[in-house]
Amino acid sequence: MSGRRTVIIGAGVVGAAIADELSALGWTDIVVVDQGDFPATGGSTSHAPGVVFQANGSKAMTDLARYTVEKFVALEHQGESCFLQVGGLEVATTPERMAEIHRRHGWLTSWGVEAEVVDADRCVELHPLLDGTRVLGGLHCPTDGLAKALWAVEAQIERAMSRGVRMLPRHEVLDITVENGKVVGVVTNHGEIPADVVVCCAGIWGPKVAALVGMNLPLTPLAHQLAWTGSIPALAGQTDEAVRPALRHQDADLYFRDRYDQLAIGYYGHRPMPIDANGLLSVDDAAVMPSVLEFTPSDFGPAWEETQALLPSTTEAKIEEGINGVFSFTPDGMPLLGESQDVSGFWVAEAVWVTHSAGVGRAMAEWLANGYSSSFDLHECELNRFEDFQLLPEFVLERDCQNFVEVYDILHPLQPMDSPRGIRTSPFYPRQQELDAFFLPATGWERPHWYNSNKDLLDRFQVPQPNDWAARYWSPIVGAEAQATRDSVAMYDMTALKRLTVTGSGATAFLQRLTTGTIDKSIGSVTYTLLLDHDGGIRSDVTIARLGEHHYQVGANGALDTNWFHRFLPQDGSVTVTDITPGTCCIGLWGPKAREVLSQLTDADLTNTGLKFFRAAQINIGNVPVTAMRLSYVGELGWELYTTADLGLRLWDTLWEAGQNHGIIAAGRGAFNSLRLEKGYRSFGTDMTFEHDPYEAGVGFAVKLDKGDFIGRDALLRRKENQTRTLACLTIDNHVDVVAGKEPVFLNDRPVGYVTSAAYGYTINKGIAYAWLPTEAATPGTEVEIGYFGRRIRAVVTAEPLFDPKMTRLRG
Numbered sequence: 181m182s183g184r185r186t187v188i189i190g191a192g193v194v195g196a197a198i199a200d201e202l203s204a205l206g207w208t209d210i211v212v213v214d215q216g217d218f219p220a221t222g223g224s225t226s227h228a229p230g231v232v233f234q235a236n237g238s239k240a241m242t243d244l245a246r247y248t249v250e251k252f253v254a255l256e257h258q259g260e261s262c263f264l265q266v267g268g269l270e271v272a273t274t275p276e277r278m279a280e281i282h283r284r285h286g287w288l289t290s291w292g293v294e295a296e297v298v299d300a301d302r303c304v305e306l307h308p309l310l311d312g313t314r315v316l317g318g319l320h321c322p323t324d325g326l327a328k329a330l331w332a333v334e335a336q337i338e339r340a341m342s343r344g345v346r347m348l349p350r351h352e353v354l355d356i357t358v359e360n361g362k363v364v365g366v367v368t369n370h371g372e373i374p375a376d377v378v379v380c381c382a383g384i385w386g387p388k389v390a391a392l393v394g395m396n397l398p399l400t401p402l403a404h405q406l407a408w409t410g411s412i413p414a415l416a417g418q419t420d421e422a423v424r425p426a427l428r429h430q431d432a433d434l435y436f437r438d439r440y441d442q443l444a445i446g447y448y449g450h451r452p453m454p455i456d457a458n459g460l461l462s463v464d465d466a467a468v469m470p471s472v473l474e475f476t477p478s479d480f481g482p483a484w485e486e487t488q489a490l491l492p493s494t495t496e497a498k499i500e501e502g503i504n505g506v507f508s509f510t511p512d513g514m515p516l517l518g519e520s521q522d523v524s525g526f527w528v529a530e531a532v533w534v535t536h537s538a539g540v541g542r543a544m545a546e547w548l549a550n551g552y553s554s555s556f557d558l559h560e561c562e563l564n565r566f567e568d569f570q571l572l573p574e575f576v577l578e579r580d581c582q583n584f585v586e587v588y589d590i591l592h593p594l595q596p597m598d599s600p601r602g603i604r605t606s607p608f609y610p611r612q613q614e615l616d617a618f619f620l621p622a623t624g625w626e627r628p629h630w631y632n633s634n635k636d637l638l639d640r641f642q643v644p645q646p647n648d649w650a651a652r653y654w655s656p657i658v659g660a661e662a663q664a665t666r667d668s669v670a671m672y673d674m675t676a677l678k679r680l681t682v683t684g685s686g687a688t689a690f691l692q693r694l695t696t697g698t699i700d701k702s703i704g705s706v707t708y709t710l711l712l713d714h715d716g717g718i719r720s721d722v723t724i725a726r727l728g729e730h731h732y733q734v735g736a737n738g739a740l741d742t743n744w745f746h747r748f749l750p751q752d753g754s755v756t757v758t759d760i761t762p763g764t765c766c767i768g769l770w771g772p773k774a775r776e777v778l779s780q781l782t783d784a785d786l787t788n789t790g791l792k793f794f795r796a797a798q799i800n801i802g803n804v805p806v807t808a809m810r811l812s813y814v815g816e817l818g819w820e821l822y823t824t825a826d827l828g829l830r831l832w833d834t835l836w837e838a839g840q841n842h843g844i845i846a847a848g849r850g851a852f853n854s855l856r857l858e859k860g861y862r863s864f865g866t867d868m869t870f871e872h873d874p875y876e877a878g879v880g881f882a883v884k885l886d887k888g889d890f891i892g893r894d895a896l897l898r899r900k901e902n903q904t905r906t907l908a909c910l911t912i913d914n915h916v917d918v919v920a921g922k923e924p925v926f927l928n929d930r931p932v933g934y935v936t937s938a939a940y941g942y943t944i945n946k947g948i949a950y951a952w953l954p955t956e957a958a959t960p961g962t963e964v965e966i967g968y969f970g971r972r973i974r975a976v977v978t979a980e981p982l983f984d985p986k987m988t989r990l991r992g
């Protein structure tokens with residue numbers, strides 16, 4: 181097998197890794213082109229300091245980094261390893277950072293990378309240049325270190341060439357030829373190269389290359405300062421390139437690495453310096469290389485001061501060289517991986533740093549060869565995860581710059597970016613403002629997290645106070661809203677829920693093939709079902725309402741679902757998928773009194789037999805025609821009520837008025853999340869993702885194996901027999917330390933899993949944490965501990981759901 185004819189654009193550390201990995205899988209008809217010389221082509225790889233820290237809040241990013249480390253350690257360039265495994269050390273100089281270091285240590289433990297939180301003395305032992313009096317402690321990860329990025333490029337490309345891959349330096353890409361929506365060739369200054377697959381690994385030139393096929397790539401090249409001291413007398417005579425760990429001083433936006441008797445200093449504290457990808461100089465015109473701009477010493481002042489304070493022996497040296505090195509940032513800090521939705525065969529592997537490069541090479545090779553990556557869960561990295569508004573230049577620039585600013589900040593999991601805010605608002609927004617809602621953004625939607633107007637509820641409901649960290653982006657009102665929902669009735673703004681319609685004569689067959697459920701049921705049926713990858717991994721969980729013979733409404737999780745549907749659309753035009761989210765809105769009306777409120781407003785039969793659980797109907801509510809679906813993610817009687825955006829405010833006001841005699845409240849996402857965990861409802865993206873199958877995730881009930889073939893079925897039959905891990909429900913008696921997700925779980929003092937999502941359960945009066953555990957540890961009654969800022973919190977595996985297991989609320 182030689183695979184499809186493939187052109188990789190860019191021979192940086194990403195292109196090289198893909199060429200190596202893809203050729204290792206048997207694809208050898210590969211050409212790598214680069215505008216520059218080989219191996220130092222002039223892109224970000226050519227100036228990268230190569231500092232590799234594996235700690236990351238994203239499991240995927242740590243997995244990609246770990247793969248990179250392992251590969252580079254073993255990869256040789258002229259007999260020497262491409263990785264100097266000197267370790268990594270992050271130091272804290274403030275109590276807040278020390279706490280953060282414990283949290284980051286938790287991530288590494290959760291993702292299975294060994295590391296240790298160390299005291300100040302040990303920091304100095306590891307890195308003797310440190311002023312121990314300034315340091316409170318640190319995080320030491322011994323497998324971190326320094327990648328020899330250019331060696332890795334050379335070694336990987338040469339290995340690929342030995343398998344038949346061709347490397348063409350000084351080939352500038354001028355155009356990409358597309359016919360009938362498919363890539364057919366890459367035009368260079370030396371002529372056209374035919375291609376079935378093009379992989380854009382052009383780094384900071386990515387936006388320019390992507391534009392050749394009409395794609396808006398949400399990537400901004402930003403300059404970042406990197407400087408080198410002259411010889412430091414204290415290091416005189418150091419003959420090894422590096423002996424001390426790579427060092428991060430995040431409180432001052434700094435990192436350091438050895439270079440013989442000098443130090444390299446990287447700095448993120450300066451103003452963002454975005455660069456237009458079209459304005460980058462050519463290889464021949466650039467003074468040093470296109471990705472290296474002239475050093476601006478005035479931006480570096482604070483960096484040098486902080487360096488001398490932290491590493492006093494540097495006062496005897498000077499800054500000798502510096503650059504403003506340009507590399508890639510994205511709106512959410514994650515890479516951009518995948519195939520264009522519009523141009524088949526045009527793939528992207530962009531915004532990938534050296535740290536994750538080899539892992540991305542592996543992931544992309546698997547994805548290209550097999551249709552999915554079996555080694556990595558890429559849902560956070562997918563190219564097509566963005567909404568259209570998130571691809572506009574203004575949004576991209578603002579977010580990318582903000583990501584530069586925040587790169588080393590201590591970010592609470594719920595903390596939104598300061599800007600941009602207020603981009604999308606539901607029709608209910610003016611009322612929510614009147615009720616003094618505290619908003620958090622969700623895919624650009626401003627969504628109430630709680631309503632300050634509900635503070636009087638605190639006279640009726642007890643709400644325990646969590647610790648200061650857990651109390652951020654929280655109010656006791658959250659707990660009161662949750663209890664009030666179970667007690668009477670509440671309105672939830674569900675507008676941010678992604679809604680698609682699938683219509684046309686082929687709609688039923690299409691959905692039957694893409695989902696695990698039986699959706700070919702009577703009109704009015706609603707089905708909770710899953711989308712699976714070809715390897716049986718969960719792509720999404722959705723609800724599908726059959727509103728007509730050839731008309732379905734899908735309640736989905738995000739842009740990836742739309743993209744997934746588009747990938748499988750039949751060519752004959754018999755199916756149309758439409759995103760109706762923007763033009764519509766939704767209120768969840770839930771609670772024991774929901775029926776009393778709604779029946780005042782409609783002639784429709786809302787009795788338990790008239791509109792059963794998981795059925796939908798078109799009803800009128802006053803002046804507003806509504807699609808009502810009887811289901812509830814919070815586990816209470818009630819309906820999701822959908823209407824068009826123009827009628828939204830009227831719907832809100834009508835319900836609000838009718839609910840006044842029944843104690844109706846508006847309730848926010850904080851309460852919502854607590855209630856759904858009490859009910860045991862999983863959330864795609866946190867509790868379960870691409871790497872999990874339905875059985876281990878506890879949603880096997882949504883798989884109908886006997887319905888006929890569907891995507892992922894064969895793989896599922898294999899995986900079903902092989903369950904080693906389980907998504908388990910933990911409860912926590914300590915109500916102060918409310919965990920947030922991603923914390924490690926210990927059994928007999930050994931890390932065995934990690935928390936996915938968590939909240940306090942205000943009805944059951946316990947903390948709740950869902951966690952991936954080895955199946956044998958997932959039996960109710962098993963006592964475990966959760967790592968929390970360096971402490972251990974006792975938790976116990978508990979039978980789920982914790983609330984209303986008999987479904988009397990929902991079915992009543």
Ligand code: THG
Nearest residue numbers: 708721722723735736737794811812813820861862
């Ligand atoms: N509402 C709608 N669509 C959605 C969600 C939603 N799609 C995305 C996401 N949320 C899907 N998640 C769930 C999870 C559980 C349920 C509904 C959506 C649910 N499950 C019931 C149960 O397990 O008890 C019913 C299961 C069944 O009868 O098959 O209600 O919030 N529209």
